[in-house]
Amino acid sequence: ETGVTQSPTHLIKTRGQQVTLRCSSQSGHNTVSWYQQALGQGPQFIFQYYREEENGRGNFPPRFSGLQFPNYSSELNVNALELDDSALYLCASSLSSSGPGVSPLHFGNGTRLTVT
């Protein structure tokens, strides 16, 4: 069983640039959630994809966008990067046979994004 993998592990970008983070979900999982974890905070929900459709979004601006592919892997895109976007970005997959909410999340190790 392959776990959740995220790439890259670390990334440094300049304010105003765009970034794409990638996540391969655990084998057999159909739901992917993205979280942003800033220093001293719990993971903040960005959005969730279930069977390739966005299924809920947190309080993040439209410059945060995502995709889920037919193999259930996912991307998080952030446009016009701001200094406050510096954080650890976590991807989590789960198996939700009849809708998300109950299945435990399986997390990747995260991507550490630094915006200068």
Place this chain on the structure above:
Amino acid sequence: ILNVEQSPQSLHVQEGDSTNFTCSFPSSNFYALHWYRWETAKSPEALFVMTLNGDEKKKGRISATLNTKEGYSYLYIKGSQPEDSATYLCAPGMNRDDKIIFGKGTRLHILP
């Protein structure tokens, strides 16, 4: 905005002692409550998912209880060991298709 409170924020416990901490969440529209353990340099790991009022789950020395009517859950660790040092996150889901929202966590330090 869903308000999830975890207390205390940080806790130092002597090895061998037992401890517990709290997660509070709005009781209306509750669907499920998740607990995760997050060790340094690792990814968060699921401990429990609970859905029913009065639910009690156990995994080794760690157990959790759930009160959905008053909106709280307790996590208990019996006989703390150094490997229990981690941040413990709770995350309620407030309806079946909604997102799971995390609290800020309780950071547990086990003192040798």
